[in-house]
Amino acid sequence: MTERQLIVRFLEALRELPGVHADLDQWEPAGSTGDRGHDAQIDLHVGGKSFILLIEAKKAVYPRDVRQVLWRFREASHGRPKGQGKEPLSLLVAESISPGAKELLRDERVGYYDSGGSLYLPAPGAYLYIDKPPPKTLAKSVRSLFSGRRAQVLHALLVQHQDCQDWFGVKELAQQAMVSPATASQVLTELERFDWLVSRGQGPSKERHLREPAALLDAWVKQIASIRPPNLRRYYVPATKADTLLERVGEVFDAHDAAYAISHEAAAQRYAPFLSSVSQVRTRLLIGSNADAAIADLGARVVNEGANLAIIEAKSPGELLFREQVGGIWLASPVQVYLDLLRGEGRSKEMAEHLRKERIGF
Structure with a gap:
């Protein structure tokens, strides 16, 4: 107009x-x-x-x-x-x-x-x-910031801040987020318009600092409902108790070199215990022949109800960014687990807020 x-x-x-x-x-x-x-x-x-x-x-x-x-x-x-x-x-x-x-x-x-x-x-x-x-033009622009490769840049920024890394350059951030410098630069420009970043220097030596991590994470939370959730496959792994399933999944996936990152309640429970027990394991899994072999080795069968294992299909390594190994198990980053929990049911939202307070800190 x-x-x-x-x-x-x-x-x-x-x-x-x-x-x-x-x-x-x-x-x-x-x-x-x-x-x-x-x-x-x-x-x-x-x-x-x-x-x-x-x-x-x-x-x-x-x-x-x-x-x-x-x-x-x-x-x-x-x-x-x-x-x-x-x-x-x-x-x-x-x-x-x-x-x-x-x-x-x-x-x-x-x-x-x-x-x-x-x-x-x-x-x-x-x-x-x-x-x-807001007008559709603004809503679409903001929504695109929190999905795809742009979301990987936001993820890198929040994890950096959580790890107390202050100032960073575009190339450094792009490498951490597994995106091109052009994508990282575009995202940083958008965030500066929201006044969430501060900068110093000029040209190639220009550096930024995430001044408002809580505002950025809050904005991401507001967009969750409008972002299409990843594909989810439900399985039942027989002859495995709920309290030992997590270890078995990690052991089998590692044996087949299948890249994964446990998320939702099972991961949150490891980061910041909140529930007395967790009945289902949800994990991101990089799809491919290694993943198929690992699922077969588990003896997992596809089900519509009564699943104790849910696979979130990851199509690129960028979807497993910043995973952490805790007790021999690869967990999605606390930021990713927090966002995933907010999509869940039951007490998952309570668990999300507990995780944010105890493990994320902003």
Whole structure:
């Protein structure tokens, strides 16, 4: 959408509200935005009061952009006279505004509108607030950040922070995440827009530091429901008690050189005990002939109910990143186990929060 289309849509949204009258007073001519600090001016009448809305339009706004927007609004307001008894109010119109950016704008009591229909206008004596889901363009962009190879970069960042590694370069991160430097760089640029990273240096020597690991992990949690879960195959391994199945699975998979990483309750129980017993083992397993041979050696048979072994198909080694060997068993990283538990049933979500508190720490 063009800036003018956004502003027209905002004007229409105002006019649809009961008791609100809004008229476009003027467009700012091209080249004047830097001097005047706004792209359009709207006369607004609401609640028996009159205001002048000074509009700045943008394509997309993230937390990092909010500081610049606030500075522009403050600069533009210095020495601005009130017109005909109408109080001037600055308002940001954008195709998409991230949740974090909206929160910052509300904290500063600065109005906004996005193409998804969200509206915030804190005017003296009049208050408008409509909160709607983010536009599909923003939702799709954010969702893609938490899936595929991009998610491997996020995984590397969170594990790095957990291991107290402070500053890192793009090439170093790309190697750890098993992605190209271009992919790592794209993800870091996105995270900087969310204001979760800080950087120092320039060019090839530029380094970053994850300042807000909890915010990044929380954002990943919010995306879980919209990300397609990996394929799951359910098996029953006969003549094996629940408390010894984990060791047997690890022993057989290692014997066949089948790369795996135990996750869900069985792994969480090893990292931070919470349940009295675990009845099922769920593991990521790199699919291939080695995996097939290991499953056959276990004597596992496919079932629809009563499974005690569930295989999460891993199609690349990147899906087993940062696994840890604990007591001779390969466990998925605590971050991965935490995210997997949040997809589970029963007390898995309680177990997830226990794991995050005891083992992840942010």
